Amino acid sequence: MYRYDEFDREFVDQRIAQFSDQVRRRLAGDLNEEQFKPLRLMNGVYLQLHAYMLRVCVPYGTLNSAQMRMLAHVARKYDRGYGHFTTRQNIQFNWPKLSDIPAILEDLASVEMHAIQTSGNCIRNTTADQFAGAAADEVADPRPYAEIIRQWSSLHPEFTFLPRKFKFAITGAPHDRAAIQVHDIGMQVVRGEDGGIGFKVYVGGGQGRTPMIAKLVREFLPEEDLLAYSEAILRVYNRYGRRDNKYKARIKILVHETGIEELRGDIEAEFEKIRHGVLQLPAEEVRRIEAYFQPPAFDPSANGARFEAKHAGDPAFAAWADRNVHPHKVAGHASVTISLKPIGGVPGDASADQMDAVADLAETFGFDELRVSHEQNLILPHVRLDDLDKVYAALVDLGLAEGNCGLITDIIACPGLDYCALANARSIPLAQEISNRFGSAARQREIGELKIKISGCINACGHHHVGHIGILGVEKKGEELYQLTLGGSADENTSIGSIVGRGFDGEKIIDAVETVVETYLKLRANDNETFLAAYRRVGDEPFKEALYGTA
Amino acid sequence: MPAHAKATARIVTANRLADGEVVWLGHNDVWVETIESARLLEDEAALEAGNAAAARAVAANRIVDVDVIDVTREGSAIVPVRLRERIRAAGPTFRKDLGKQSQRASDAA
Numbered sequence: 001m002y003r004y005d006e007f008d009r010e011f012v013d014q015r016i017a018q019f020s021d022q023v024r025r026r027l028a029g030d031l032n033e034e035q036f037k038p039l040r041l042m043n044g045v046y047l048q049l050h051a052y053m054l055r056v057c058v059p060y061g062t063l064n065s066a067q068m069r070m071l072a073h074v075a076r077k078y079d080r081g082y083g084h085f086t087t088r089q090n091i092q093f094n095w096p097k098l099s100d101i102p103a104i105l106e107d108l109a110s111v112e113m114h115a116i117q118t119s120g121n122c123i124r125n126t127t128a129d130q131f132a133g134a135a136a137d138e139v140a141d142p143r144p145y146a147e148i149i150r151q152w153s154s155l156h157p158e159f160t161f162l163p164r165k166f167k168f169a170i171t172g173a174p175h176d177r178a179a180i181q182v183h184d185i186g187m188q189v190v191r192g193e194d195g196g197i198g199f200k201v202y203v204g205g206g207q208g209r210t211p212m213i214a215k216l217v218r219e220f221l222p223e224e225d226l227l228a229y230s231e232a233i234l235r236v237y238n239r240y241g242r243r244d245n246k247y248k249a250r251i252k253i254l255v256h257e258t259g260i261e262e263l264r265g266d267i268e269a270e271f272e273k274i275r276h277g278v279l280q281l282p283a284e285e286v287r288r289i290e291a292y293f294q295p296p297a298f299d300p301s302a303n304g305a306r307f308e309a310k311h312a313g314d315p316a317f318a319a320w321a322d323r324n325v326h327p328h329k330v331a332g333h334a335s336v337t338i339s340l341k342p343i344g345g346v347p348g349d350a351s352a353d354q355m356d357a358v359a360d361l362a363e364t365f366g367f368d369e370l371r372v373s374h375e376q377n378l379i380l381p382h383v384r385l386d387d388l389d390k391v392y393a394a395l396v397d398l399g400l401a402e403g404n405c406g407l408i409t410d411i412i413a414c415p416g417l418d419y420c421a422l423a424n425a426r427s428i429p430l431a432q433e434i435s436n437r438f439g440s441a442a443r444q445r446e447i448g449e450l451k452i453k454i455s456g457c458i459n460a461c462g463h464h465h466v467g468h469i470g471i472l473g474v475e476k477k478g479e480e481l482y483q484l485t486l487g488g489s490a491d492e493n494t495s496i497g498s499i500v501g502r503g504f505d506g507e508k509i510i511d512a513v514e515t516v517v518e519t520y521l522k523l524r525a526n527d528n529e530t531f532l533a534a535y536r537r538v539g540d541e542p543f544k545e546a547l548y549g550t551a
Numbered sequence: 552m553p554a555h556a557k558a559t560a561r562i563v564t565a566n567r568l569a570d571g572e573v574v575w576l577g578h579n580d581v582w583v584e585t586i587e588s589a590r591l592l593e594d595e596a597a598l599e600a601g602n603a604a605a606a607r608a609v610a611a612n613r614i615v616d617v618d619v620i621d622v623t624r625e626g627s628a629i630v631p632v633r634l635r636e637r638i639r640a641a642g643p644t645f646r647k648d649l650g651k652q653s654q655r656a657s658d659a660a
Contacts (some may be wrong), residue, residue: 027569029612047616049639050650051571080649095649097570346645417635418643429645478633 001064001369002147002292004112011154012114019043020102027099040098042122043105044115048421051095055118056108060128060146060170061089061372061379063113065359068370070111072355078104083355085340085348087412087463088167089127089372090118094419122160123153123234126168129178130373133293134335134381136327140189140197142172144290145226148281152227159234163241164249166234167206170199179374179490181205181214182466184251185233190220197223203233203263204255207460211496212252215260217267223286225271228279232270236263295330296367296382302332304385317392319441320403325388334385336366338378338395339402339410343439344432347413348376357398365391375412375451377405408450408517409435412463416456416473417480423456425473425480426506430454433510438517447517450531453488466490468532469516470497471509482509486516486543487535500540501548512547519546559623562589563601564636565614573639573651574614580604582614585651586629586640591622 004012019039026036040046044055056071063071071091075083078100079093086092096104108114117124126146133141149168153159159166169183180186186202199221205214221229237251240258255263311318326335338358340348350358358378362370365387371379383391395401404410411434414420416427431454438444453467457474464470470485481503488497504512517531523542524534535543563576574582575589583589592598598619605617621632631637642650 026612032612033568033609033615047566047571049635050573050642051566095571099569417638418645423635426644428643432645480634 001062002059002143002289008112012109012112012116015043015114015116016102016105016109019105023098023102038120041119042117043101044118045098045101046119046421048094048415048419049417050419052098052101053419054093054096054101054104054115055086056091056093056113056115057118057125058090058113058372059150060126060132060143061130061374062128062132062143063370063372064368065363065370067111067113068355068359068362070108070113072352072359074104074107075352075355077107082349082351084346084415085350085372085376085378087374087376087414087461088125089130089374090125091372092415094415117154119165121162121164121166123149123156123162123166123168126150126153126170127178127183127374128169129171129173129176130337130371130375130377130379131177131326131335131381132172132371133295134326134328134333135173135177136329137175138172138189138329139174139191140172141290141293142170142178142187142189143293144286145187145189145199145223146170147289147292148226148286149230152230152279159238162234162238163243164246164251166237166251168230174492176490176492176494177373179463179466179494181492181494182207182211182463182490183214185230186214192220192222199223199226201229203267204252204260205494206250206252207463207465208250209247209458209460210250210253210256211460211465212256213494213496214252215255217260217264224281224283225275226281228275228277229267229271231274231279232267235270236266240266296369298330298333298382299384302384302386304332307385307388310389314389317389319445320392320395320401321388323403323407324405328382330382332385334383334388336380336383336388336391337373337405338380338400339404340377340400341404341410341435342399342402343409344436346428347411347431350378354398354400357394358400361391361394375410377410403441404444406449406451407444408438408447408452409444410451411435412451412453412467414455414457414462416454416462420456422459423473424458424475425456425482427454427456427462427471427473430471430473430482430506430509434513437510437514446527447521448527448530450517451489452513463490464488465496466494467497468530468535469513471513474503476503480506482506482512484509484512484516484547486540487532489532498540500543515546516543519543560591560593560621560629561598561601561619562586562591562622562629563605563617563619564589564639565605565608565617568612568615576601576604580607582608585655586631587627589622589629591624591629592619 172189188200201218202214366380413427413431417423453463455462455464466488485497577583641652
């Protein structure tokens with residue numbers, strides 16, 4: 001895992017001192033809210049419905065057990081005993097006092113964590129495949145590149161006041177688990193014709209009120225040009241991105257309005273000017289960063305014999321493992337998804353006790369590594385197959401043993417109107433109702449892979465545009481109203497879902513989801529045809545008819 | 552209650568600067584932590600006085616994010632018209648152990 005060097009340490013310490021003084025001056029009345037708000041946002045502090053909210057960065061979703069225990073400590077000491085893992089692989093605390101935030105940041109810094117650039121019109125946390133460094137299908141671990149992007153983009157003077165926020169996502173595998181095509185810049189690590197590492201670069205994806213799938217801007221970018229090309233894109237965006245209208249300020253609008261051909265010309269021209277300059281990555285520097293991400297000492301004798309026996313003899317364990325265990329690049333090992341979606345639970349929430357217990361599991365069975373996925377689950381990326389039954393037994397005790405990864409109850413939901421100052425409708429209670437409605441093990445498995453994503457407003461933090469079934473909450477005449485979209489997806493075949501018809505009120509939306517699911521079950525070609533495949537085959541019509549009749 | 556029910560009065564709400572706690576303007580310009588103690592502003596003069604009190608509290612760096620909201624009276628209860636404000640007055644709808652409602656529950660216990 002990455003460890004702070006002296007520059008990182010000094011940077012974080014200086015920022016804490018600076019922000020602590022700003023908080024002090026605000027509380028003393030030396031700064032007013034207009035002056036203070038941009039400062040607190042730069043440090044991840046929002047004001048939400050009930051209280052302040054602190055968003056803590058989990059760089060590319062990677063953390064160790066000491067860091068997870070610190071998050072538990074913050075939840076317990078300064079908050080209400082829980083935290084909320086987000087679709088940006090970060091964690092949010094919903095109830096901190098402003099006056100406690102300097103102390104929280106100091107505690108976090110003691111384990112090399114911070115809240116810098118988790119808000120504001122700057123380059124945010126680069127998100128990555130949650131199985132990075134572990135997945136069997138990976139070309140290379142994308143996290144060293146994410147870390148290089150982090151170092152380059154932290155407090156970058158040219159990109160601290162962009163037209164709007166800016167999000168990178170990176171995957172090292174051809175099967176995209178990081179939703180790279182709905183990010184401002186999406187990168188896929190690939191090998192070039194000469195076998196060298198490089199990137200397929202996408203630009204201008206995003207969700208929000210104007211969802212766009214990113215355009216492929218470069219088929220192959222050599223490793224050494226990662227930063228020069230990123231800087232070229234950011235420069236073109238910074239120069240031409242719209243600042244007149246907040247809703248048209250993301251790079252996706254620039255790409256859409258300018259056209260990718262012309263924009264590619266601008267980017268390439270800028271790139272040519274700077275590509276052989278200071279941003280050219282020396283190979284030895286990349287190798288130095290890579291050394292931080294060296295895989296742990298895997299067990300060469302691990303063979304999975306115990307796992308096979310347990311799998312054959314324990315149906316509950318087998319059912320969980322079949323969904324939540326992912327193939328690992330090293331024989332005898334696996335990656336485990338710890339579902340934060342217990343039936344009827346709050347997607348992404350974990351109690352302080354659960355965080356501590358998961359940290360214990362990482363330490364005992366997981367080479368001290370943990371991940372947060374953008375689907376709001378936790379991951380043990382490296383576990384010996386023969387330890388899986390012990391991990392499972394511990395998860396059962398914790399109430400985190402739901403084997404629902406990728407199933408209908410593995411729902412992404414934004415905080416919605418229960419917490420968020422921007423929301424128009426609630427999201428979490430809907431997720432809970434859907435989870436309860438479809439929660440039986442048999443029913444979930446019969447339905448198969450089906451991703452439901454719920455947003456409580458058009459900003460789309462709950463990724464509804466790319467849900468196989470998406471739900472968007474809006475406010476209409478003072479009531480919550482929910483729009484259904486079908487056919488979205490956020491993998492290597494990304495698609496934006498289309499609105500199926502008029503919305504449903506809070507009482508009817510769960511029935512509508514059930515109607516869609518039942519319609520799918522009736523029309524699927526066979527038990528293996530997923531909802532998304534069936535939808536792509538038959539289109540909207542059968543679902544419209546089932547929901548609204550033929551009139 | 553339908554959210555578009557006709558408002559009968561207004562109240563002033565904000566968050567307390569130091570801890571973010573949701574507060575409402577009460578009698579004697581005290582900022583109170585429960586909506587039941589909020590001061591109903593039933594005419595333009597009362598509204599003007601409420602706004603002036605809020606402006607003073609903002610200037611004194613005691614509160615942030617001031618909003619004037621519509622409410623109805625149901626018996627002795629003050630009920631905000633918008634769901635958003637009802638949630639602010641109570642807490643998350645799916646966790647009764649959080650927010651103001653948790654305090655009320657423990658008071659009643």
